Each structure stands twice: as C-alpha cells, then as structure tokens.
Amino acid sequence: MSLLRLFKRGYQDVLNILYPRLCINCGRVLYPHEDLLCHHCLSSMTLTNFNPSDNPLYNRLAAIVPLQYATALFLFDQHGAVQNLIHRLKYQGRQDVGKLMADFTKNYFDEKSFHPAFDYIIPVPLHPEKQKKRGYNQMTVFGENLGNYFGVIYGENILLRYINTSSQTKKTAAQRRQNVAGAFVIPNPEKYSGKHFLIIDDVITTGATIEACAETIIKQVPDAKVSVLAMAVVL
Numbered sequence: 121m122s123l124l125r126l127f128k129r130g131y132q133d134v135l136n137i138l139y140p141r142l143c144i145n146c147g148r149v150l151y152p153h154e155d156l157l158c159h160h161c162l163s164s165m166t167l168t169n170f171n172p173s174d175n176p177l178y179n180r181l182a183a184i185v186p187l188q189y190a191t192a193l194f195l196f197d198q199h200g201a202v203q204n205l206i207h208r209l210k211y212q213g214r215q216d217v218g219k220l221m222a223d224f225t226k227n228y229f230d231e232k233s234f235h236p237a238f239d240y241i242i243p244v245p246l247h248p249e250k251q252k253k254r255g256y257n258q259m260t261v262f263g264e265n266l267g268n269y270f271g272v273i274y275g276e277n278i279l280l281r282y283i284n285t286s287s288q289t290k291k292t293a294a295q296r297r298q299n300v301a302g303a304f305v306i307p308n309p310e311k312y313s314g315k316h317f318l319i320i321d322d323v324i325t326t327g328a329t330i331e332a333c334a335e336t337i338i339k340q341v342p343d344a345k346v347s348v349l350a351m352a353v354v355l
C-alpha cells in the first residue's frame with residue numbers, strides 16, 4: 121500500500137472515530153461496507169418485487185388511467201424503516217435517501233431485466249409555495265440519479281402544479297381525487313408528442329395524486345405514454 125493510501129485510510133479511520141456514520145433508522149454505528157442503513161434495518165424492509173405491468177398497484181391505477189407500467193420498490197411499513205427513511209427525506213432534508221432509493225431501483229430493474237425506453241422522468245410536482253417552504257423537492261436527488269442510470273432526462277418543469285391543494289392525509293379516496301383533479305398542467309404539451317413519461321413519487325396510498333398527474337399528461341399529450349414508480353406503496 122502506498123504511503124498516500126495508508127495516510128488516507130488512517131485519516132478515514134480517525135474521521136470514523138470522531139464522526140461515526142450512523143444507521144439512519146436505528147442509530148447504530150455503520151460498518152464501512154454499509155450505506156445509510158445497517159444490515160438489520162435493511163433486511164427489515166420488504167421489496168415488492170412486482171412485475172411492473174402486472175401487480176396490485178398497476179391493476180389499481182390502470183383501472184382508472186391508461187398506464188404502461190406502475191410499480192413500487194417497497195411495501196410501506198407504518199413505524200418501520202421504510203416510513204422512517206421517507207420521513208427523513210421529506211421533512212429532514214436527507215436527500216441521500218433519494219440516492220439510496222435510486223440504487224435500489226437500478227438493482228430491481230436489472231434483476232427483472234426491465235429496461236423500458238423512457239423519455240422523461242418527472243416528479244409529482246410540488247406547488248411552488250410548498251417547495252419554497254420545504255426548501256427542496258424531495259424527489260430531486262432520486263430523479264437525477266435515476267436519470268443518470270437510465271440515460272433519461274429528469275425534468276421538474278415539464279409538469280407543474282398550479283393549485284396548492286390542501287393536505288390529502290385525512291381525506292377519503294373520493295375526496296382525494298376531487299381535491300387534486302385539475303391541479304396540474306403541462307405548459308408546452310406540443311413538445312412532448314409520443315414521449316414516454318415515468319412519474320416518480322415517494323409513497324402511493326390511494327394513488328389519487330399520481331392519477332391526476334397521469335390524466336393531465338394523457339389529456340394534454342394524447343399520444344404520450346405514462347408509467348409510474350414509487351419508493352413505497354400502501355397496499
């Protein structure tokens with residue numbers, strides 16, 4: 121080992137002692153090969169392992185709006201590691217969770233030999249006021265990393281939200297659908313004729329918001345294709 125590498129390794133060891141990397145879920149000190157999550161917390165998370173065009177999420181959403189694919193990485197676990205990861209991403213600025221989720225997505229797509237030719241990856245847009253308050257869109261790092269992996273453009277200004285809808289959490293499915301209908305717009309739909317959009321979101325519960333996004337795209341760009349990917353799904 122070269123002197124420089126030895127020095128670098130020693131420096132890293134000192135850093136790890138002074139500022140140990142901790143599991144984002146349980147707080148245990150991470151081993152060098154672990155990334156954000158310890159082995160125990162990682163193994164507590166349930167991958168859906170969904171077939172992207174035939175699964176409960178796809179069947180639920182595609183009954184309402186025509187979709188090519190719809191899938192999610194993990195089953196949502198109330199009070200579990202998946203919920204905690206997404207909470208830290210959304211409310212504590214932990215965008216490194218987005219990178220980790222993009223890594224999971226790449227592995228999942230590779231394992232399924234699933235390599236569709238998306239043209240654009242777009243997030244469920246936040247209303248500008250909400251984004252300003254939060255300081256970021258929690259999908260940015262996730263979307264940018266997915267874009268890099270798949271050689272696809274990640275665009276946050278293709279689909280916009282122009283109505284700041286009230287919180288969805290205490291509403292029924294019908295109320296949620298009503299609440300977000302007509303909240304979205306594509307400012308230049310003629311640019312996207314025939315393109316395939318992958319809409320990404322953190323957690324899909326009823327799916328009302330993502331349905332409204334997909335409906336907007338198909339209404340404004342009738343020959344577009346739409347697919348959906350979420351970090352987690354509530355079944």
Ligand SMILES: [Zn+2]
Binds near residue numbers: 143148160162
């Ligand atoms: Zn842990």
